[in-house]
Amino acid sequence: MADYILRHQELIENPTARVPICLVLDASASMTDTRGHGGPRPIDALNDGVRGFFDAIRADEIALYAADVAIVSFAGKPRVEFEFGSVEREPPLIAIHDYGGTSLGTGVEKGIELLTFRKNQYKETGVDYYQPWLVIMTDGEPTDESHKRVAPEVCRLIGEKRLTIFPIGVGEGARLSTLKEFSPRRDPLRLQGLHFGEFFEWLSKSVATTSRSTPGEPTAKLDAEGIKGWAEL
Amino acid sequence: MPLDLADFSGRHKIIVDTSSLMADDAEPFFKDALHPALKQAGSKIVVPLGVVREVEKHLTKGDARKKAAARQAERILAHLKNDGVAEIFGDTDDPFTDQTILYVVQKYRTKCDFLVVTQDSGLAESLVNIKDSAAVQSQKDLTIVRVDKNGIEHWRAPTGTVSVVPAKQRDRSPASTAAKPGLHPFALKAAPVTGRSVPQPISTVPQENDQVTTRTGHSYALGTAIAQGGEGTIYGLGGNRVGKIYHAGALTNRTLAKLDRMLSRPVDIAGVCWPQEMLFNQQGEPIGYLMRRAAGVPLDRSVFKKPLLIKHFPHWRRTDLVDVALSVTRVVQALHAINVILGDINPLNILVTEAKQVTFVDLDSAQIEEFPCPVGMINFTRAKNHGRDYGSYLRCFDDDKFALACLIFMILMPGKPPFSHAGGGDPGENIRSRSFPYRLYDPNERGKSSVPDGAWRFIWSHFSRQIKESFCRCFKDDQLLEASDWIAVLTRYRDSIAKGFMDQEQGNDIFPTRFRRLSDEEREKFRIAKPEETVDLTCSACGKIYEMKLSKLEERQHLNLPTDACPDCRKAFSLLKQDRLARGAVVRPTRSRGPAQQYSPNTVPPKRGRIIRWAVVALLLLVVLGRCMH
Numbered sequence: 001m002a003d004y005i006l007r008h009q010e011l012i013e014n015p016t017a018r019v020p021i022c023l024v025l026d027a028s029a030s031m032t033d034t035r036g037h038g039g040p041r042p043i044d045a046l047n048d049g050v051r052g053f054f055d056a057i058r059a060d061e062i063a064l065y066a067a068d069v070a071i072v073s074f075a076g077k078p079r080v081e082f083e084f085g086s087v088e089r090e091p092p093l094i095a096i097h098d099y100g101g102t103s104l105g106t107g108v109e110k111g112i113e114l115l116t117f118r119k120n121q122y123k124e125t126g127v128d129y130y131q132p133w134l135v136i137m138t139d140g141e142p143t144d145e146s147h148k149r150v151a152p153e154v155c156r157l158i159g160e161k162r163l164t165i166f167p168i169g170v171g172e173g174a175r176l177s178t179l180k181e182f183s184p185r186r187d188p189l190r191l192q193g194l195h196f197g198e199f200f201e202w203l204s205k206s207v208a209t210t211s212r213s214t215p216g217e218p219t220a221k222l223d224a225e226g227i228k229g230w231a232e233l
Numbered sequence: 234m235p236l237d238l239a240d241f242s243g244r245h246k247i248i249v250d251t252s253s254l255m256a257d258d259a260e261p262f263f264k265d266a267l268h269p270a271l272k273q274a275g276s277k278i279v280v281p282l283g284v285v286r287e288v289e290k291h292l293t294k295g296d297a298r299k300k301a302a303a304r305q306a307e308r309i310l311a312h313l314k315n316d317g318v319a320e321i322f323g324d325t326d327d328p329f330t331d332q333t334i335l336y337v338v339q340k341y342r343t344k345c346d347f348l349v350v351t352q353d354s355g356l357a358e359s360l361v362n363i364k365d366s367a368a369v370q371s372q373k374d375l376t377i378v379r380v381d382k383n384g385i386e387h388w389r390a391p392t393g394t395v396s397v398v399p400a401k402q403r404d405r406s407p408a409s410t411a412a413k414p415g416l417h418p419f420a421l422k423a424a425p426v427t428g429r430s431v432p433q434p435i436s437t438v439p440q441e442n443d444q445v446t447t448r449t450g451h452s453y454a455l456g457t458a459i460a461q462g463g464e465g466t467i468y469g470l471g472g473n474r475v476g477k478i479y480h481a482g483a484l485t486n487r488t489l490a491k492l493d494r495m496l497s498r499p500v501d502i503a504g505v506c507w508p509q510e511m512l513f514n515q516q517g518e519p520i521g522y523l524m525r526r527a528a529g530v531p532l533d534r535s536v537f538k539k540p541l542l543i544k545h546f547p548h549w550r551r552t553d554l555v556d557v558a559l560s561v562t563r564v565v566q567a568l569h570a571i572n573v574i575l576g577d578i579n580p581l582n583i584l585v586t587e588a589k590q591v592t593f594v595d596l597d598s599a600q601i602e603e604f605p606c607p608v609g610m611i612n613f614t615r616a617k618n619h620g621r622d623y624g625s626y627l628r629c630f631d632d633d634k635f636a637l638a639c640l641i642f643m644i645l646m647p648g649k650p651p652f653s654h655a656g657g658g659d660p661g662e663n664i665r666s667r668s669f670p671y672r673l674y675d676p677n678e679r680g681k682s683s684v685p686d687g688a689w690r691f692i693w694s695h696f697s698r699q700i701k702e703s704f705c706r707c708f709k710d711d712q713l714l715e716a717s718d719w720i721a722v723l724t725r726y727r728d729s730i731a732k733g734f735m736d737q738e739q740g741n742d743i744f745p746t747r748f749r750r751l752s753d754e755e756r757e758k759f760r761i762a763k764p765e766e767t768v769d770l771t772c773s774a775c776g777k778i779y780e781m782k783l784s785k786l787e788e789r790q791h792l793n794l795p796t797d798a799c800p801d802c803r804k805a806f807s808l809l810k811q812d813r814l815a816r817g818a819v820v821r822p823t824r825s826r827g828p829a830q831q832y833s834p835n836t837v838p839p840k841r842g843r844i845i846r847w848a849v850v851a852l853l854l855l856v857v858l859g860r861c862m863h
Contacts (some may be wrong), residue, residue, distance in 0.1 A: 005774045008805035012687035013539055015648035017612075017660045027393065061541065062532050062581075117812045119658070124808060126655035126670070127687025211533070212463075213598070213608040214578050215623055 007085040007128050011121065016130035018068040020084065020118050023050070024111040026138040026170070027073035027094050028102045035171065042139060042170060042194060044133025047094055049196025054091045056204035063208040064088070068129075070114045074107025075099050076143070084118045104138055108154060108182065111136075115163070130210055131162055135203070137191075139170040142178055151181040158184055168199065168231075189231040198230035234379060236385050238266060241348045245374065246341075248334055250351035251276050251287040254306035255299075258382040263309045266384060271318040278313065281337075282323035283330035285310065298721060331356050338375065339363055346374040350385060354569060354715065355629040357388040388421070388572075412644065417498055419572040420604040425627050430487040436516045438481050442467065445512045446599060447523065453512075462595075465521060476512050477597070478521040489746040491604040492522055492597060504564045506594045527592035529584035532557075532640075532696035537580055537648030539744070546587055550741045551645075551695075553589060555727040558640040558644045559720060562592040565637050566716035568599075569630060575599050576606025576628050578613055578636035580643065600628055611661040612640050612650050615790065619661055634713035641719060642704060646692050647743065651708050654683040673701055686801055694748040695736055697726045747780050772799035774806075 031043040041047075057063045064082030064087065071082035082092045115132045122129045134154075147195070157163035167179040167188035179188035191199060205226065241247065243677060271277065287311070291303035313319035323333055331353070338360060351357055360377045378385040439445050439455055446452045450458055455476065456469030465479040479488075492508055499506040508522040535545045536557065546553070561583060568575060575593070582595045600606040607624035613636035618626075642651040652663035654670035669694045670683040683688045693701070698811040703722050706712040714722070728743050737752065739745035751761060779799035789796045798806065 001774075004809060005802060005805060008801070008808075009775060012685070014691075014799060015537065015643075015646075015650070015653070017650070018651065061538065065538050113816070117815070120811070121808050122750045123656055123658055125687075125804065126653055126657065126683065126689075128650060128653045129658050131659070211581055211610075213610050215608055 004083075007083065010086050011127060012125050014065055014086075014127075016065040016211070017130060018122065019066050019114075019130050019210055020115060020132040021070075021120075021135065021203070021207070022084075022111040022132065023069070023071045023116050023135045024078075024107045024137070025050075025071065025073050025081075025094060026102065026104075026107075026140070027079075027097050028075035028140065029096055029100065030140050030173070031104070031170075032096055033189045040194065041156045043094065043096055045194035045196050046170075050094070051091050052197045053200035054087045055205055056201050057087050057207065060204070060208050062211050062228070063204055066211055067204075067207045068118065070111075070118070070168065072107055072110045072114065074103060074110070076101030076103055078103070078107045078110035080110065080114065084114060084121075094096040101143040102140050103144050103146050104136075104142040104178065105144065105148070107108070108134070108136060108147070109150045112154065112157070113159045114148070130162065131164060133164045135166045135168065136179065136182065137168045137170055138174060138179070140173050141175045147178060147181060154182045166203070170194075189227065192230055192232050195230040202226045202230060236376075236387065238270040238384070241275075241346075241376065242267075242270040242276055245346040245348040245376070247271075247276075247278040247348045248337070249284065250334065250349070250353060250356060251284045251306065251330060252352035252356075253350045253380045254284065254288065254309055255291070255302035256352050256380050259380050260305055260309060262380050262384055264312055266318065266320060268313060271313075272316070277318050277320045280310065280319055281333050282321055283333055285321060287330060326699070331359075335363070342375065344375060347380065349377045349378060351388075352379050352380055354388075358421055358629050361388065361421040387418075415499065416571060418570070419494075419498070420602050421572050421601045422627060423626065424603065426487065426490075426603040428487075432482045432483045432628055433484045433486060433489060433519070435479075435481060435484065435514070435518050435520055437514055439478055439514050439520060443514075445478070445514060445520065447510045447512060447517075449510075453523075453686045455465050469526070470523065474523055475526045476521055476523050477508075478512070484520065488597065489519060489602065491601055492519075494601050494604065495597070496522075498571070500510065500573075502564065502567045504560065504590065505568065505596060506592060507596050511787055522597070524596075527594050529586040529590065529592060529777055532580035532583050532585055534646070535583075535585060536644060539647060542647055542743070549743065551743055552727055552730050552741060554644055554647070554743060555723055555730070556589045557585055557591060558641045559723050559727070560589060561640060561644065562637065562716050562719045562723065564591065564593055565633065565771050566720065568593075569633065569716060573599055573601060574606070574628050574630060574633050575636070576623070576632070577609050578633060578640055579610045580640065583640075586731075592700060600784065603627070609628050611664070614664070616665045616667065619665060626748040631713050634715065635707070637716065638704070638707040638713060641723070642708075645700070646689055649685065650777045651704065653685055655685055656683050659811050667708075669705070671701070671704065673698075675706060686804060688744045688746070691739075691745040691748055695742075695745050697735065700726050746778065770796070770799075772802055775799060775803040848863075 023106055025046060027043065031046065032041045041111055054069075057067045057069075069082065069085055069087050070080070070084040071092060071094070073079050073081050073094045076099035077097070079097065081094055082089075111134055115134065119129065119132070121127075154163065154165065158165060165183050165186075167176075167183045169176050169179060169188055169190045171191070171194075174190060176188045176190060241444055254263070267278070288303050288306045289298045292307065295303060310319060314321075334349065334351075334356065338349065341347075342363065349356075349360055351360075357377050360375065360757050364375045364377070377388045379388060386470070441455050441457060443455050444452055445455060453470040453474075453476065455478070456471065458466050458468055460467045464483045465477050468476050468478060470476050492511065496511065499509075506524045506527050510523040511519050512521045512523055514520045530541075530545055535541050536554070542549070565575065565578070577595070577598045582593060582598075584592045584594060596700065598606050598608055599615070605624050605627055609623040611619065615632055615635045618628075618632065625811060639651055642862070643649060650660060650663070651669055651671075652660075654663065654668050657663040657666070657668060668683065670685070672682075682690075684693070696704075699722050703714055707714060729735055733740070735741070736745070736749045738750075739747065740749070750764075751759075755761075766783045768783055768786060769778050769780050770786075771778055775798075777799055781796070786796055795803070
């Protein structure tokens with residue numbers, strides 16, 4: 001409860017327009033599979049990437065006060081790893097879930113739920129915000145049909161310009177066609193190897209651009225040059 | 234050099250606007266210079282009836298300063314009218330003097346020569362646009378001037394003439410930011426530059442330690458990189474000089490032409506990093522420019538973020554914030570005086586030091602003559618320009634005045650944008666819906682307030698009446714104040730705080746923790762009833778002291794509502810409850826009145842469980858009652 005009150009204080013005392021970002025991350029058993037390469041486990045690379053994301057945002061005061069981050073992990077069920085708030089708090093260490101399965105839909109649903117309530121909090125307390133970003137990362141195929149139920153709602157929000165989505169497939173096994181169901185406008189991207197760090201660095205830079213001078217109204221734009229650093233194009 | 238009245242007093246129709254009659258140095262000009270000139274030429278000045286009405290209005294309604302200026306205007310008018318050298322025209326239906334003057338000039342532009350005397354930059358600009366518009370090829374003259382202590386001078390310098398910088402300096406502070414006398418103002422243009430903007434071919438972009446040279450052959454070695462932006466990198470050049478070197482492909486023919494234009498005037502304004510000399514690479518290609526080094530931290534990385542404000546300027550009080558706002562306003566005033574419209578006024582481009590010196594950087598984005606300012610920030614852009622490409626149009630003084638008002642607001646309310654309100658959200662949408670949430674009186678007084686949560690309502694309540702009125706005029710009525718008006722208002726506010734006329738305890742606090750309290754004398758003076766008695770309570774959740782009206786406390790106690798949390802924390806709990814309810818759990822704060830209560834999220838059974846519990850309580854009550862009856 002004390003943590004909640006602190007987060008609420010931070011919410012109303014910081015006058016900066018926020019960029020709410022919800023990360024929905026796959027933490028199913030397959031994220032431990034090194035696929036015979038002998039390299040790091042994907043879940044470890046992901047955790048390093050998240051830590052790097054927090055560090056990159058903290059390194060830029062403009063991004064630090066604008067970023068409002070939540071993290072959901074999912075396997076068979078979703079789990080809230082990090083409630084919305086400043087990244088001055090320590091990043092969570094995401095562990096592989098005990099429940100089996102990869103319920104992509106319920107994970108995304110939880111993310112949308114957190115975003116909806118955060119937006120309600122902004123409105124109730126008079127905090128300015130930009131439309132939220134939703135990052136989805138998964139390395140396999142869903143084991144249920146929940147995405148069929150959730151995807152239309154996500155597409156509707158995107159269509160109304162109330163959400164920007166970054167769907168990312170991790171590794172060769174990731175089924176991009178399922179991710180595509182969530183993203184009517186842009187095609188999902190496949191992460192190069194385990195270049196989580198490059199992706200999150202790119203994301204943190206994008207946060208700061210919302211509070212910089214631009215030639216027109218600020219929008220979350222995909223910086224094509226920057227994407228080359230982490231995605232297979 | 235002031236203009237010679239003899240050039241105008243014969244042929245020209247001379248129209249005079251309210252602002253000039255009320256200007257500081259106006260009386261000697263109208264009485265001692267213009268009057269004899271008109272007499273000699275046998276002509277008259279034209280005064281729109283609207284001007285007379287405006288002067289009358291200020292005589293009764295304005296503040297002391299406005300009233301004094303209006304009395305001066307009244308004296309001038311009476312003086313000229315009595316001697317038959319002033320003529321009033323128009324009818325009572327003219328609502329806006331500006332519109333009347335513009336209409337008359339537009340209509341008779343091809344038939345008569347006009348001399349318009351005004352201090353209003355917006356009107357002057359509209360007139361310049363009429364003059365520049367290609368549609369009307371007029372042989373007749375249209376000259377737009379303003380009054381200053383030496384006489385009258387051009388709002389726009391026509392080619393070939395030399396005029397002085399308008400020294401409209403009501404404010405003569407020691408750290409004067411006024412431009413050098415003798416400086417040629419830039420022209421105001423009606424349309425932006427056309428033609429394609431193409432990147433300049435550059436063989437090599439110099440890096441650290443590389444040599445760069447100026448046009449006069451002076452050579453510098455690039456020092457360490459100080460800052461990197463979207464367009465280029467800033468390097469130290471030794472001393473207090475720095476160089477901006479553009480990234481490959483970022484320097485276009487248009488930027489180069491604009492820089493040439495900027496370099497044609499030695500603008501030397503304290504607090505402005507104006508480009509001073511072009512810099513060339515070893516191949517002799519232009520690759521950037523030299524300017525003064527700026528000291529300080531950008532407003533957005535200091536004043537606008539509470540933790541950073543405390544970190545960088547731990548000893549600052551509210552008067553220091555007002556000083557920063559004043560310095561910023563003086564720079565804008567000095568630039569406007571030479572017709573430089575900043576365009577991208579934003580808190581990342583303004584650096585501030587502990588000693589409250591401000592410096593505007595990134596001047597190469599400013600609008601100079603026909604070269605638009607190609608970038609901007611939505612927070613500082615008027616609604617009518619939203620959705621437009623910043624580089625596609627020329628901005629007007631009013632656009633800057635809006636941005637200046639926003640900036641002053643955000644300096645005094647550290648970082649909070651003026652249109653930020655409960656129920657809002659998107660910064661652009663907040664401006665478009667024109668929902669300025671603050672009110673002239675106590676925001677708790679009438680109706681539901683949409684003032685954001687946190688200290689903002691307290692800060693607002695501690696503003697002087699004049700500061701509140703000025704913000705309401707800008708953000709509610711769209712009547713944008715000139716920089717000189719802001720200087721007067723801010724100076725007065727600063728004096729009131731410094732002399733202790735504001736709240737005795739918290740008037741000089743940057744973040745007051747309660748509403749302003751009026752002294753007994755003030756209440757008597759303004760005939761305000763004594764406020765209800767309040768009690769100071771400590772919030773059991775966040776530990777802050779908050780005040781509550783005694784009657785409200787009693788009411789809440791009577792209704793068995795919690796009284797141990799401050800309004801912000803109560804809001805936090807209610808939001809959490811909404812959240813948990815929707816997530817399938819229920820939160821119920823404990824409802825006791827002891828001093829050390831804590832709210833805790835109790836997961837209580839769903840509805841059915843609660844009904845059973847109430848039933849048990851009711852049954853027990855019945856049993857107890859039954860026993861009592863026996």
